[in-house]
Amino acid sequence: MTCFRAAPEHDALTTDQGVRVDDTDNALRAGTRGPTLLEDFHNREKITHFDHERIPERVVHARGAGAYGYFEPYASLSEYTCADFLAEAGRRTPVFVRFSTVQGPRGSADTVRDVRGFATKFYTREGNYDLVGNNMPVFFIQDAVKFPDFVHAVKMEPQHEMPTGGSAHDTFWDFASLQPETTHMLMWLMSDRAIPRSFRMMQGFGVHTFRFVTADGRGTFVKFHWKPLLGVHSLVWDEAQIAAGRDPDFNRRDLWEAIEAGSYPEWELGVQLVPEEDEFSFDFDLLDATKIIPEEQVPVRPVGRLVLNRNPQNFFAETEQVAFHTANVVPGIDFTNDPLLQGRNFSYLDTQLIRLGGPNFSQIPVNRPLADVNHNHRDGYGQQIIHPGTNYFPNSLGGGCPAHAGAGGGPGVFRHYAERVEGQKIRERSPSFQDHYSQAALFWNSMAEWERRHIVEAFRFELGKVESGPVRERMVGNLTHVNGDLAAAVADGLGLPAPEAEAGITAASSPALSQENLRGENAARTRKLAVLVAAGTDAGQVASVRERLTDSGVLVEVLAAKDGEVPAVGGGTVKVDRALPTMASVLYDAVLVPDGAEAVNALAAEPAAVRFVEEAYRHGKPLAVLGEATRLLTAAKLPGDVVLGEAAAEYGILTANGTAAPGELADALVQALEQHRFPYRPGLLN
Numbered sequence: 001m002t003c004f005r006a007a008p009e010h011d012a013l014t015t016d017q018g019v020r021v022d023d024t025d026n027a028l029r030a031g032t033r034g035p036t037l038l039e040d041f042h043n044r045e046k047i048t049h050f051d052h053e054r055i056p057e058r059v060v061h062a063r064g065a066g067a068y069g070y071f072e073p074y075a076s077l078s079e080y081t082c083a084d085f086l087a088e089a090g091r092r093t094p095v096f097v098r099f100s101t102v103q104g105p106r107g108s109a110d111t112v113r114d115v116r117g118f119a120t121k122f123y124t125r126e127g128n129y130d131l132v133g134n135n136m137p138v139f140f141i142q143d144a145v146k147f148p149d150f151v152h153a154v155k156m157e158p159q160h161e162m163p164t165g166g167s168a169h170d171t172f173w174d175f176a177s178l179q180p181e182t183t184h185m186l187m188w189l190m191s192d193r194a195i196p197r198s199f200r201m202m203q204g205f206g207v208h209t210f211r212f213v214t215a216d217g218r219g220t221f222v223k224f225h226w227k228p229l230l231g232v233h234s235l236v237w238d239e240a241q242i243a244a245g246r247d248p249d250f251n252r253r254d255l256w257e258a259i260e261a262g263s264y265p266e267w268e269l270g271v272q273l274v275p276e277e278d279e280f281s282f283d284f285d286l287l288d289a290t291k292i293i294p295e296e297q298v299p300v301r302p303v304g305r306l307v308l309n310r311n312p313q314n315f316f317a318e319t320e321q322v323a324f325h326t327a328n329v330v331p332g333i334d335f336t337n338d339p340l341l342q343g344r345n346f347s348y349l350d351t352q353l354i355r356l357g358g359p360n361f362s363q364i365p366v367n368r369p370l371a372d373v374n375h376n377h378r379d380g381y382g383q384q385i386i387h388p389g390t391n392y393f394p395n396s397l398g399g400g401c402p403a404h405a406g407a408g409g410g411p412g413v414f415r416h417y418a419e420r421v422e423g424q425k426i427r428e429r430s431p432s433f434q435d436h437y438s439q440a441a442l443f444w445n446s447m448a449e450w451e452r453r454h455i456v457e458a459f460r461f462e463l464g465k466v467e468s469g470p471v472r473e474r475m476v477g478n479l480t481h482v483n484g485d486l487a488a489a490v491a492d493g494l495g496l497p498a499p500e501a502e503a504g505i506t507a508a509s510s511p512a513l514s515q516e517n518l519r520g521e522n523a524a525r526t527r528k529l530a531v532l533v534a535a536g537t538d539a540g541q542v543a544s545v546r547e548r549l550t551d552s553g554v555l556v557e558v559l560a561a562k563d564g565e566v567p568a569v570g571g572g573t574v575k576v577d578r579a580l581p582t583m584a585s586v587l588y589d590a591v592l593v594p595d596g597a598e599a600v601n602a603l604a605a606e607p608a609a610v611r612f613v614e615e616a617y618r619h620g621k622p623l624a625v626l627g628e629a630t631r632l633l634t635a636a637k638l639p640g641d642v643v644l645g646e647a648a649a650e651y652g653i654l655t656a657n658g659t660a661a662p663g664e665l666a667d668a669l670v671q672a673l674e675q676h677r678f679p680y681r682p683g684l685l686n
């Protein structure tokens with residue numbers, strides 16, 4: 001993709017007008033100790049520009065990170081859609097993807113409990129197509145007219161602007177408890193999906209039912225899914241809270257570093273296709289964005305892959321100025337009457353006008369289509385294009401250009417799907433939108449035991465932050481319609497009496513919803529291992545484990561009390577990658593402590609090292625301790641019967657005495673990393 005980039009032919013400083021400037025450190029003044037002169041145009045221009053550097057942040061999804069890449073289909077989908085970018089196996093379409101949190105402002109922490117945005121701009125040959133989705137397949141509300149209410153409720157409270165990033169406060173739960181259609185989404189929000197380990201390890205969903213349209217005008221309902229190759233993995237809540245302080249840029253940094261390292265994140269695009277004649281064959285409404293189509297009911301058909309392989313060069317110019325819009329569709333993709341989608345189709349264009357300062361934002365490089373643009377839109381703030389000739393239609397003086405596309409038929413022209421509509425004007429929702437609990441229950445039923453535990457803890461945490469007793473009670477009351485055990489466990493945590501539960505909403509479950517079944521392939525790739533060392537460490541072990549793990553794509557970093565090198569037992573040194581005080585166990589996926597009596601003694605006497613090991617244990621991460629290093633587990637006061645017992649390996653504690661081959665241990669560690677966490681380990685912090 002070509003776009004304008006600042007690349008001057010000389011390195012001299014200039015003004016906006018290109019005049020070379022001799023000094024930008026001293027303003028022009030009357031005498032060295034005198035007043036600054038107004039005539040200093042460089043000083044005035046520099047400060048004025050600085051004063052205007054900020055633009056309004058996005059009203060939601062303000063904090064984000066983006067990257068470029070490409071999408072390529074596995075096979076032609078022309079049986080269902082005439083979309084050019086889906087027409088041919090292997091045809092690469094450039095993309096820009098922006099991931100985001102929803103609630104917090106631009107400077108908020110990455111690892112808060114929140115929905116994550118997953119917005120993709122496809123620069124197709126037939127114009128830009130934006131798939132503006134989230135990492136959860138449903139939404140809080142059914143009708144866009146409720147969006148301002150929902151956002152006002154979840155955002156920081158107006159009197160004091162708290163909390164920053166997150167939903168654990170009164171106004172959100174007041175709204176949610178009064179609006180039962182939020183219930184299904186609340187289950188997702190309280191689940192581990194709301195604290196992803198990495199943007200690279202989360203699913204994406206188009207959420208709405210869209211429509212594929214063929215060249216001859218035939219429609220098929222479609223739901224879009226992004227599936228990460230690395231699997232779907234999350235942090236645990238305690239870890240997420242610590243990470244928010246240790247590295248507020250946790251997810252952003254992870255994406256950036258993976259791409260810089262050439263470990264390009266990859267997702268598979270999948271579609272659920274529903275023939276038009278099956279529109280009413282579900283026990284929910286396809287137009288209701290608070291519902292999924294369970295994958296067991298309509299399988300997800302893989303159609304192509306997305307690879308992100310290039311970081312932006314300038315965050316503001318690209319990631320901040322990128323403007324997505326649900327109504328940016330291309331021939332072959334159309335809308336349905338989902339009332340949430342219909343409202344979004346108004347909101348996104350409107351918001352860019354204020355955010356990007358006028359109607360010409362599609363001329364900003366990151367938003368510019370690769371397809372030719374040819375119309376009679378003129379003027380406006382920030383116009384970048386010098387349009388010659390006529391500016392109206394029809395015209396004869398301009399040769400009739402631009403002319404209606406495809407007047408005589410032909411491909412590549414957007415034609416709205418000829419859906420038949422009739423109805424009375426009415427402010428009412430269809431009765432088919434009224435069941436708010438069955439799919440919330442389906443989600444709960446589909447969770448593994450540890451996932452349910454996390455959901456209960458999350459409800460307890462969030463509602464525990466709510467001051468209003470009636471709001472807490474009302475919310476627990478709503479949960480009785482989902483599951484009695486859930487409602488009782490949450491009530492118990494809040495010190496409320498066990499509520500009376502509604503019997504058997506549904507016993508249905510969907511295994512595809514549990515992260516237990518979404519581990520990915522070779523999921524140890526790009527995971528981070530911390531190797532804790534001190535003087536007297538076993539350098540041979542460090543080297544062989546590093547080699548073996550690096551071969552499996554694991555990123556190995558050696559940590560010691562200070563930067564530099566540590567002397568190894570029997571001579572030589574081990575190079576230190578990071579000083580312990582600058583890092584924390586929450587920034588790694590697993591910990592390894594090599595053998596060496598002297599080193600282990602030093603680490604056991606180092607509070608940061610002991611805490612490192614303890615925290616990794618409490619967050620369920622794989623721990624590998626070689627030989628004498630088991631003493632560090634004792635120093636960290638970890639339960640001896642678990643960490644040193646016969647079943648230790650089942651809990652992800654890998655021990656080996658000095659003679660065991662480090663290679664075997666490395667292999668076991670890779671397998672443990674592929675499991676991600678050991679959620680049944682005793683003594684975990686959730």
Ligand code: HDD
Pocket residue numbers: 058059060061064098099100116117118119132133134138139143144145147148206207208289322323324340343344347348349351352
């Ligand atoms: Fe939205 C941004 C996703 C409902 C109005 N939304 C925004 C972004 C994502 C989503 C990923 C960030 C795009 C970026 O990175 O720039 N929004 C969703 C999903 C929804 C949804 C998946 C439901 C299925 N949104 C929704 C509704 C409305 C909006 C119902 C309004 C009626 N959304 C906006 C917005 C934003 C936005 C105000 C803020 C900044 C922007 O658009 O560019 O227009």
